[in-house]
Amino acid sequence: MQETRQNRIARLLQKELSLIFQSQTRGMRGTMVSVTRCRISPDLSICTAYLSIFPPEKSEELIKNITANEKTIRYELGTRVRNQLRIIPELRFFIDDSLDYIEHIDELLKK
Secondary structure (H helix, E strand, O other): OOOHHHHHHHHHHHHHHHHHHHHOOOOOOOOEEEEEEEEEEOOOOEEEEEEEEHHHHEEEEOOOOOOOOHHHHHHHHHHOOOOOOOOOOOEEEEEEEEEHHHHHHHHHOOO
16 A cells, blocks of 8 residues: 555656656757656655756756755645645655666667
8 A cells, every 4th residue: 555655646746846847948948857757765755756858968967957956846846736745755866867778778789
């Protein structure tokens, strides 16, 4: 039962975080940030979000910017999900490089 609730909350946070990033990066032409996966701790206090950033050259710069604005993003998230969650989880962001890894494996297999 606990895992079902964790999954439900993780999906909710993933959806809302993706909407937040979509609205924030709207002015930045040629940049796209998508939330590929969210994991939530069993006590629902920490949310780990994995971000896929296009173009990959800007990923380090954007991750630094996102972690610097973590409190603002958490506040925005809190205003969106305040009716569903009692406590807004602490946010942690990481770059999801699984697509780059898959592309690298495909390149190796072609050779």
